[in-house]
Amino acid sequence: MTPVLALSLRSIGNRRLSVALTVIAVALSVALLLGVERLRNDAREGFAQTISGTDLVVGARGGAVQLLLYSVFHIGNASNNVSWQSMQRLAALPQVQWLVPISLGDSHRGMRVVGTTADFFTHYRHGAGRALGFAQGRAFAAAPDGLFEAVVGAEVAARFGYRIGQRIVLSHGSLGGEGGPRFADHADKPFTIVGVLGRTGTPVDRSVLVGLEGIEAIHVDWHGGAPIPGLSIAPEHVRKFDLSPKSVTAALIGLDSRVAVFRVQRQINTMGPEPLSAILPGATLQELWSLVGVAERALLAVSALVVAVGLAGLVAVVVASLGERRRELAILRALGASPLQIFALLALESVLLSLAGIAGGLGLLYGAIALAAPWLSASYGLDLAAGWPSAGEWRLLGAVLGASLAASLVPAWRAYRYSLADGLTIRI
Amino acid sequence: MAEAPRGRGQAAPMVMAAGMRYRWPKARTDCLVIDELVLEAGERVFLRGPSGSGKSTLLSLIGGVIQPGAGTISVAGQPLASLSAGARDRFRADHVGFVFQLFNLLPYLSGRDNILLACRFSAARRSRLAEAGVSPEAEVARLAARLDLAREVLARPAAELSVGQQQRVAAARALIGRPGLVIADEPTSALDADRQQAFVDLLLGECAVSGAALLFVSHDLRLAAHFDRVLDLEAINHAAGAAEQRA
Numbered sequence: 001m002t003p004v005l006a007l008s009l010r011s012i013g014n015r016r017l018s019v020a021l022t023v024i025a026v027a028l029s030v031a032l033l034l035g036v037e038r039l040r041n042d043a044r045e046g047f048a049q050t051i052s053g054t055d056l057v058v059g060a061r062g063g064a065v066q067l068l069l070y071s072v073f074h075i076g077n078a079s080n081n082v083s084w085q086s087m088q089r090l091a092a093l094p095q096v097q098w099l100v101p102i103s104l105g106d107s108h109r110g111m112r113v114v115g116t117t118a119d120f121f122t123h124y125r126h127g128a129g130r131a132l133g134f135a136q137g138r139a140f141a142a143a144p145d146g147l148f149e150a151v152v153g154a155e156v157a158a159r160f161g162y163r164i165g166q167r168i169v170l171s172h173g174s175l176g177g178e179g180g181p182r183f184a185d186h187a188d189k190p191f192t193i194v195g196v197l198g199r200t201g202t203p204v205d206r207s208v209l210v211g212l213e214g215i216e217a218i219h220v221d222w223h224g225g226a227p228i229p230g231l232s233i234a235p236e237h238v239r240k241f242d243l244s245p246k247s248v249t250a251a252l253i254g255l256d257s258r259v260a261v262f263r264v265q266r267q268i269n270t271m272g273p274e275p276l277s278a279i280l281p282g283a284t285l286q287e288l289w290s291l292v293g294v295a296e297r298a299l300l301a302v303s304a305l306v307v308a309v310g311l312a313g314l315v316a317v318v319v320a321s322l323g324e325r326r327r328e329l330a331i332l333r334a335l336g337a338s339p340l341q342i343f344a345l346l347a348l349e350s351v352l353l354s355l356a357g358i359a360g361g362l363g364l365l366y367g368a369i370a371l372a373a374p375w376l377s378a379s380y381g382l383d384l385a386a387g388w389p390s391a392g393e394w395r396l397l398g399a400v401l402g403a404s405l406a407a408s409l410v411p412a413w414r415a416y417r418y419s420l421a422d423g424l425t426i427r428i
Numbered sequence: 429m430a431e432a433p434r435g436r437g438q439a440a441p442m443v444m445a446a447g448m449r450y451r452w453p454k455a456r457t458d459c460l461v462i463d464e465l466v467l468e469a470g471e472r473v474f475l476r477g478p479s480g481s482g483k484s485t486l487l488s489l490i491g492g493v494i495q496p497g498a499g500t501i502s503v504a505g506q507p508l509a510s511l512s513a514g515a516r517d518r519f520r521a522d523h524v525g526f527v528f529q530l531f532n533l534l535p536y537l538s539g540r541d542n543i544l545l546a547c548r549f550s551a552a553r554r555s556r557l558a559e560a561g562v563s564p565e566a567e568v569a570r571l572a573a574r575l576d577l578a579r580e581v582l583a584r585p586a587a588e589l590s591v592g593q594q595q596r597v598a599a600a601r602a603l604i605g606r607p608g609l610v611i612a613d614e615p616t617s618a619l620d621a622d623r624q625q626a627f628v629d630l631l632l633g634e635c636a637v638s639g640a641a642l643l644f645v646s647h648d649l650r651l652a653a654h655f656d657r658v659l660d661l662e663a664i665n666h667a668a669g670a671a672e673q674r675a
Contacts, residue, residue, distance in 0.1 A: 003548040007534075014536030327531045333493060334528070335601075336521020336549040338514050424488050424526065 030361025553605025
């Protein structure tokens with residue numbers, strides 16, 4: 001078998017150009033397959049960690065996915081609010097370590113306004129427990145000093161070019177994002193940006209965060225979703241009113257011990273008098289991903305097809321070369337090569353080319369990750385890992401290698417048949 | 429005229445075929461029927477065989493690439509039928525050197541590597557060289573010098589060599605490691621007329637030096653002058669199919 005390997009390599013070297021092109025095609029397809037697999041895993045992981053470190057999300061009684069969608073992803077609206085008394089009861093539960101209320105309903109130029117407390121910045125975690133970081137400035141101060149202070153997400157700041165000190169006006173209503181109905185502006189009570197958050201890849205990037213009291217303050221002269229006619233209270237006078245929140249949309253809860261999470265969940269779900277729903281964000285995120293994950297699996301299937309096309313091209317090149325190499329096979333037979341050695345020669349050639357393609361694909365993948373990772377992280381908050389191939393990726397590589405082994409049998413078998421049929425007859 | 433003089437040497441004949449018939453798969457009639465064919469060790473035989481006379485079939489049978497449907501064929505005293513297909517391939521590598529009409533060389537190997545390839549496929553050729561105390565590389569150099577192949581010619585890829593150079597490289601490959609039998613199949617047909625006789629003489633001389641029997645196949649009787657014996661394949665092949673083909 002030794003002369004076979006040497007001959008294989010020399011024969012490949014002789015057809016460098018066509019061989020290089022097919023290897024590049026295979027390398028590109030392998031890089032695409034692995035890239036999709038890695039992106040898909042990292043996207044799923046990033047998605048599953050949109051919110052981490054929060055043990056329970058509590059809102060008005062309703063579906064788990066719906067609650068997660070409006071409270072964390074700011075998609076859709078809550079059917080009901082939760083009263084402040086319920087919030088206080090939740091906070092008083094012995095297992096609850098912290099509670100961050102969230103009040104939604106207003107928007108700013110299509111971005112959701114999140115009314116919350118400064119605790120949000122300490123307790124909201126994403127990814128592997130990463131805290132929110134400030135690109136500029138600080139968190140809004142507690143009322144009354146920080147009543148009209150706002151913190152904007154990275155996307156909001158980037159999209160509108162906002163900097164610290166700029167004043168923004170919030171709008172009532174938030175249905176359907178930028179193009180949706182916006183009922184009226186709270187133009188009389190502008191907010192001052194005091195902080196810009198770093199990029200997280202979560203919905204926080206597209207949020208404007210203000211204090212709960214600020215939300216109350218812009219609504220003191222409103223009733224039932226519209227300004228009360230003839231009543232306008234200037235911002236300097238608003239502090240005289242009771243600005244403590246009456247109700248909020250949802251709450252993020254952290255427990256002393258995660259072990260208690262199911263017990264606390266059941267306790268909240270059955271607690272009176274107000275009907276509440278408590279969900280485990282991680283589990284619900286997985287459920288949500290299984291809905292959107294179809295696209296990601298389709299993408300993987302398409303890239304698997306691309307690999308199949310690449311390998312088919314490789315086999316086509318080797319098979320096409322066989323026609324002009326029939327005399328070569330006859331020479332080898334005359335020199336004492338057995339039909340099995342001829343088979344091995346051709347099989348080895350295809351396998352070597354596939355291996356080169358796979359290695360090239362891995363190289364392309366790591367090169368692309370090294371180049372694109374900073375940009376992906378900055379623009380999409382997607383963290384691509386440059387580590388060793390995961391178990392799933394090894395499985396894919398194994399599948400590609402298996403497919404290439406199977407494909408290599410095509411030219412090998414053909415050459416075997418030729419060498420048996422031709423014998424020592426030199427056919428041109 | 430086909431009867432060979434027996435008992436010329438003490439050794440077994442290099443090729444001995446008796447009652448041999450061969451029919452290609454799917455063919456209706458035999459293409460080769462030979463009652464007896466003997467080639468003594470060291471004997472140099474000119475086999476006249478126009479195309480269609482069953483020439484390729486005979487050479488494939490002697491090379492052990494195909495097996496006769498009936499009869500026996502022995503090479504260097506070894507009945508080929510008693511060997512497995514793989515063993516016949518190794519036997520061919522060890523004992524038979526081939527020179528074809530054209531395209532003898534692997535285009536992507538240098539002249540030197542083409543010659544050495546014969547040793548790569550045959551342990552016997554390597555060991556015969558080792559017994560003689562010669563390295564394969566030294567033997568290549570010796571053969572190249574005798575066949576008038578310059579060092580730089582050996583280093584060039586075979587695809588860049590002239591036809592004459594290719595045929596001489598092919599002759600060196602057939603001869604290296606001293607196989608007992610060299611089979612040349614119309615090796616001069618692609619050469620100029622004045623080069624043809626020179627190549628035949630070269631081949632005859634080298635076979636004489638290495639003691640190899642030479643079976644030289646050609647349709648051109650003008651080249652037959654310096655051979656021990658001339659055989660006419662049309663005369664020894666009694667196959668009706670071959671006669672039909674010729675008609």
